[in-house]
Amino acid sequence: MRIAFLGPHGTFCEQALGSVLDDFPGARTEPAASTTAALDALRAGDAELACVPIESSVEGAVPATMDGLVETPPVVVIREILLPVRFGVLVRPGTTAADVATVASHPHGEAQTRRWLAAHLPHAEVRMTPSTAAAAAAVADGQVDAAVCAPVAARHYGLEMLADGVHDTGDAVTRFVVVARADSTLPAPTGTDRTSIAATTVNEPGALLAILTEFAIRGVDLTRIESRPSKARLGTYWFFLDGAGHVAEAAMGEALAALHRRCTDLRFLGSYPRATVPPGSTAPSPPVAPPVPGQTPADHAAAAEWLHALRSLPSRAAAGPVVG
């Protein structure tokens, strides 16, 4: 099995993927040039899985991933990984802070260390790279003097750490997803799952409200909503929704079927176990809402059983006057 990840070697994405590799025995990991390239490799059959970042607690959604998820042929998330983010400043051996005239990072890395950079490397010119690891590679190549990136990149690129823990917000977490082609296996429900969808709707007042209502009236907690332009016209959007629950469960299944009736386009993007922040990090896990009374899986099962009993009564032709 081949797993494409957002490369090059030494990215946070490789680090996140590494933390779950035990669950994919025999997998070979292969760096891709971008999240788009990783998803393209998956769709083309050059990889069986792709691991890409989808959301940061500091920088928000990763647009290329969201746009890539709704392309065709369809793909689904089968796993999420929460990685506490720790940035270091890596330099060629012997470089001091006074030597640093240029510093490179991915825009998210730059955004998460802006205050530190302004305070400690105020005169360094900041350059953007497609990934934090590409910044480390640029340091190794001599193109820039320092990289803001994952400390793990030091080993890959023969660099040393000028400073560690330089992120401005202490408890930043990035969420990664492992994606498969939609015709592969669906992860079994665990009881604490998340389901992701993307939907478009008619442009009329209350259209989005109606979508959210389909979840709320069934007690499904929506954990995330994002919009991305449909690209057809300013003011028209894909809505990306994450909800607590599994498509195999009654409440989520009913809500998704209702959306299928209601939305102009609907993509099922997967049901998969909800991850928590790994032990040892001070970063909080995402909040989990308590179940809504009367809307638990047991409540749904009891209601379905009651309905089934009603429908199981012997049927006969409707009584009433016969007009002949």
Added chain:
Amino acid sequence: MRIAFLGPHGTFCEQALGSVLDDFPGARTEPAASTTAALDALRAGDAELACVPIESSVEGAVPATMDGLVETPPVVVIREILLPVRFGVLVRPGTTAADVATVASHPHGEAQTRRWLAAHLPHAEVRMTPSTAAAAAAVADGQVDAAVCAPVAARHYGLEMLADGVHDTGDAVTRFVVVARADSTLPAPTGTDRTSIAATTVNEPGALLAILTEFAIRGVDLTRIESRPSKARLGTYWFFLDGAGHVAEAAMGEALAALHRRCTDLRFLGSYPRATVPPGSTAPSPPVAPPVPGQTPADHAAAAEWLHALRSLPSRAAAGPVVG
């Protein structure tokens, strides 16, 4: 009056601002190094207005602008501008396509011309710059060979156009906003206005639904919803909402007051005239939903008058047994 804009000279932002400058007689425009810097200049009193991009029909929200809008002291949008986006490839005079080994652009410019670049400059290394105009400046300085940017930058930087109209999506539009300090004047209602807010809410099922319902039950069409991380914790967000209407109108005013009671934090980000795409562009303007029957401003006025009449009846002490 000073208006800070996302610089340097030659950006789409300067072009957008230029299209409305007649409405700000005597204004002096001043480039800022970033959207954050433009909003900082406004807040510090170094400018009376700031013009920044907020949304692209291709690339979606501009995170730095949204994060900047909810900082303090408060600021409000007083004007929006829709600019059809036309990209050119600018080079130093005499450069041919075969000479182009490196091409620079802002990430949004790169994203909107990716297919063209892959087809016409497949071997060029793509570099990111903080703005499309900075890419043009980098060409002028000899740091890169070509820039994907606004054609207007050619004049500013003494470059020539290698190719024009290189955007992959024909009708891309970027939305810019002119922002003022919140203690300045509120634009008068025009009948076709937009109101922007940002809100946070408790993390429980249906919390966002309740916010949207406050608009929907009053017939207010929401034209946009975006989420940005609160930065405190993965899974907690600021919701940015745009709705059709003006805070001075009954329906919008009632909805905002309801949100004030309901939200954990609420920022009024302005009421301002809705812009359309300028004549001559093939790009469609954002869709406008028809008014909801029974929820027009006239309906609200009639209902308020009816309620007022009820409350204007002579009052007297409640009848009933007096316990003494």
